[in-house]
Amino acid sequence: MISVIVPVYNVERYLEECLNSIQQQSYTDIEVILVNDGSTDHSKIICERYCEEDSRFYLLNQTNQGQSSARNVGVAASKGEFIAFVDSDDIIQKNYLEKLMQYMTEEVDIVESNFTVSKKDFLVENSKETTILFEGNSNEAVKIFPNHVLSVNPVTKLYRREIVESLPYPEGLIFEDIYCGIGMLKYIRKIIKIDYIGYYYRQHQTSTMHQDFSTKKLDVFTVCDKLVELYSDREELLPYIGSFLVHKATMHYQNDIKRGNPYAKFYNQKLAEYVNLTKKNPELARNTRFIKLYNICPKYYNSLIFPIYHFLWKLKNGVKEVEIEE
Template sequence: MISVIVPVYNVEEYLEECLESIQKQTYTDIEVILVNDGSTDGSKEICERYCQMDSRFKLINQENQGQSAARNNGVSVSTGEYITFVDSDDVISSKYVEILNRYMTEEIDLVECEYRAVRSVFNKLSQKENIQIVFEGNSEEAIIESCNYGLSYSPVVKLYRRNLLENFPFLNGVIFEDIYHGVGILKFIRKMVKIDYVGYHYRERSNSTMHRKFSEKNLDVFISSDKLVELFSSDKKLLPYIGKFLVQIVTTHHNYFTEKINPYQSMYEEKLKQYVAIVEESPEVARSSKMIRMYKLAPSLYLRYTFPFVYKTWGRLKHLKALVIKGE
């Protein structure tokens, strides 16, 4: 059996579409654990209705504790040999569970697929059947690939062997916990695969973690980042890759909140300096990072001016290239 765990919090607008996509899975030996995280809208009633319609659906109600607690609680009551997470405003393809399970062999602990945020693109690509393995490797190889952004650090788009999640739970009480968990869990796998199948539609919303107004809670990004450094602190080979990953995390996170973070500017600069120093313990890894090279040109200007300028210029050039290709 495969357990599908869905944390639910105030998503009545999207929840039915999400649960419908799970209910219509071609792989039917599933249990669906709905964890209502103290919703104050009609989400609980929608969950109850699906539980009445389909005996595979089970509802857990908890006071609002956040997604990590919801996922951990879902794991604790689940019974499947394998586990996958679906966010309650997202949609999965009808063959999502079937196809991920197809690649879960005796030696594999984790299978990952692709996602798309644009619904029309997802609808088209999710029909693809000539699936290829784009990555297959052991723990060390997977960590390096993840830190080079070849693998996702999101908890979704993945099928896990359950003991991974039992032994390495999500961090409770912090946001951006996926930074720590998504890379950290790779330390404990034997082998994983990534396939080029687009099986997951990720819905981008204006009130998501990376789009809401900046608050001190957003500084949790450093809690997760520092715990990841601590986890790999004794591994001299992999730690520089972790540093490289965190340089990009801090850079992009700062860029999202550029107008809001003035009171915390010095903290971002200090953390970035720490993570750059970790990368530079390996000259080879440092040379492979464009961000490190940009940072070294003008460290004091990097977050405020250098990266935003380069990022915006690169975006404009990319747009112009697209227009030239189209002949416009």
């Protein structure tokens, strides 16, 4: 059985669409754990209706404690051998769980699909043959992470239960996906990533990455440092984690830091730490684009070097800003 965990908080506008997509799955041996995280709109009433109509749906209510707590509570209450997370404003394809289960063999612990932030692309029927984009063990998965083949998202994946239980989501922090997304790879035997868009990820202006700066955004370094500590006993992998964190620190600086921000120096300090971590593997450092850019002029990397590079890269590749759904 697959346990589908759905944290719910003030999503009455999108909740029915999400729950319908779960209810209509072609793979039917499921239980759906809805964790109402203190919603103040009609989300709880909507959840109760689905539980009344479908015996596979269960509702847990708690005071508002955040998405990490809701996920952990849902996992603790679930009974399935496999676990999938679905955010309550997102949608999954009708054959999403069935497709992931096809690749969940005895030695596989995580199967990951692609996702899209374009609802138009999601709704287009995808009839092409599914292929494997990546298949590897724990070490291979961590080493490929800087290439962005795999995602840190809790969603878009089917997990063997023991993997999720091995690393609960840190509560009281944002950017917890960075910690668990890579941290869980420490405990797997094999992960498979398939070329299949099974998940629609809805973006909002209210999402963390689109909000104005607050000191809460410094949590990104707390979870990054926790990740480095988690892998401290596997030193050969730390440079690869460092390479990924250089990318994260760079992009968070670009999104968060405006002129005069008092935390700019701190961002640069953490970036330097992650750069040094990557340099413990000289070959990796030489072949990492962000490290090469950083070495041009570390002092002005965030304020000048990277913004120019990123502008030219977007111009060359015709990249436009992602449309955000209000």
